Amino acid sequence: MQVGSQKEFQLYDEALLEKGYTMNQLIGFAAIGLSKQPIQANKIGIVCGNGNNGADGLALALMLQEKHQVTVYLTSVTGSLSVSHYLGKVVESGIVVHDGISLIDQEDLIIDAIFGSGLNRDVSGKYYDIIEKINTLDKPVIAIDIPSGLDCNSGLPKNISIKATQTRTICAYKQGFLLPHSKEYTGDIMLCPLVEKEVPFSTVVDNRIIQSIIKKRKYDDYKGKYGKVIHITGSNEYIGAATLAAKSSVYSGSGLVCCYSSSEVLTSVTINVPECIVKKRINTLDPIIYQHYDALLIGSGLGLDFSSEKYVEDVLEKSTIPMVIDGDGLTYVAMHLESLKKAHAPVILTPHIGEFKRLHPFYNETDYVLLAKEFALKWGVILVLKGPNTIVTNGNDTYRNTTGNSAMASAGSGDVLAGMIVSFLGQGYGPIEASIQAVYLHGLCGDIVANDNYTAVASKVIELIPKAMKRII
Structure with missing residues (x-):
């Protein structure tokens, strides 16, 4: 098993892009890995942020729609180029998209795709309210890559974090996952491979x-x-x-x-x-x-x-x-x-x-x-x-x-x-x-x-x- 710090994951992405992959391709690969393990729920709500973690959520929605009733909840009407790319595909597929999470309590299971491992600031404004609301619902939550709001290196929340029942992490464990207090936020951790490794991560000694x-x-x-x-x-x-x-x-x-x-x-x-x-x-x-x-x-x-x-x-x-x-x-x-x-x-x-x-x-x-x-x-x-x-x-x-x-x-x-x-x-x-x-x-x-x-x-x-x-x- 391998583990990486926040900077190592940034270098990993940069190396893959330099090799010729596009960000949309990498997000597509991530969605394939995230969807390999079945999800035991019928109605799934995916809460997507405006960065690449949100794009991961949108790409995953496309993978899950054949077997589940999927609804996308956007935290923002604007997003990265990859969000725009995959949101277009989601709308074209007929998946229901909501602006905001007012109806999120109707879902059987929630997938957190708000923030990824690159978050380097406290959560504020509507994002704080969204995370707080999700945490108060009596619903299972799967976090994509890392629970939103959790620091990649320390395993501690910036000021608030999603409390997931399962985290499906991409490429390698996040450094903070090695620390016991992170378990309160990650729940069970599942590793989802991406593509070939260009930047060597650390090997976990067990x-x-x-x-x-x-x-x-x-x-x-x-x-x-x-x-x-x-x-x-x-x-x-x-x-x-x-x-x-x-x-x-x-x-x-x-x-x-x-x-x-x-x-x-x-x-x-x-x-x-x-x-x-x-x-x-x-x-x-x-x-x-x-x-x-x-x-x-x-x-x-x-x-x-x-x-x-x-x-x-x-x-x-x-x-x-x-x-x-x-x-x-x-x-x-x-x-x-x-x-x-x-x-x-x-x-x-x-x-x-x-x-x-x-x-x-x-x-x-x-x-x-x-x-x-x-x-x-x-x-x-x-x-x-x-x-x-x-x-x-x-x-x-x-x-x-x-x-x-x-x-x-x-x-x-x-x-x-x-x-x-x-x-x-x-x-x-x-x-x-x-x-x-x-x-x-x-x-x-x-x-x-x-x-x-x-x-x-x-x-x-x-x-x-x-x-x-x-x-x-």
């Missing part, structure tokens, strides 16, 4: 995808088959970050985890993660570590002194094994973006929105997908942009996560995720596979904790990792 990725353990496996990872993490000020990251790597199945840090950090790790081996960090990074480990994590709680920054610089320039850069490592990268071009091995960056804004400054923008893809492609990295429906992208292939919740907005959550990603890297998963698997399982564990707790404490999330992995397999 249980099925993770099942296809996760490796089953064999009877005769031993710890050497599950990778050796090294964590260059922690400082006297941030002892917990290194401890949480180390523990999450162990619980994610690494064969060997080494924490390379200060004496104070290593004391905590030894007590709290006895499965982890420890090494005292010295001022200069010994490049021999790249021969002994399969993946590394740097940055979680590392601090921002000169020696810490030198470590990040050395890792980017000299590492021959894939790396995850988190926390304080991202602060260094933000100040030295050109260092990403010096990397000889795959780099995974794991910023939250605030950290990403330092990496890739932007203003008044909430459509993060295109920004994330642009950054990842420019700098040749895998970006894990943490937040609702976390984005994982290398600039070409993009994924949106479906697990996780607001209870996970707590200290240490990012350290746990970083430890999981590096663990999967060390176990031989590719950078994208390691990232999406870690993000999904991290969110799944958080969901389980949040079922009974107000806050999904990071240490509790870690303890559920093996159980969540077993559940997937």
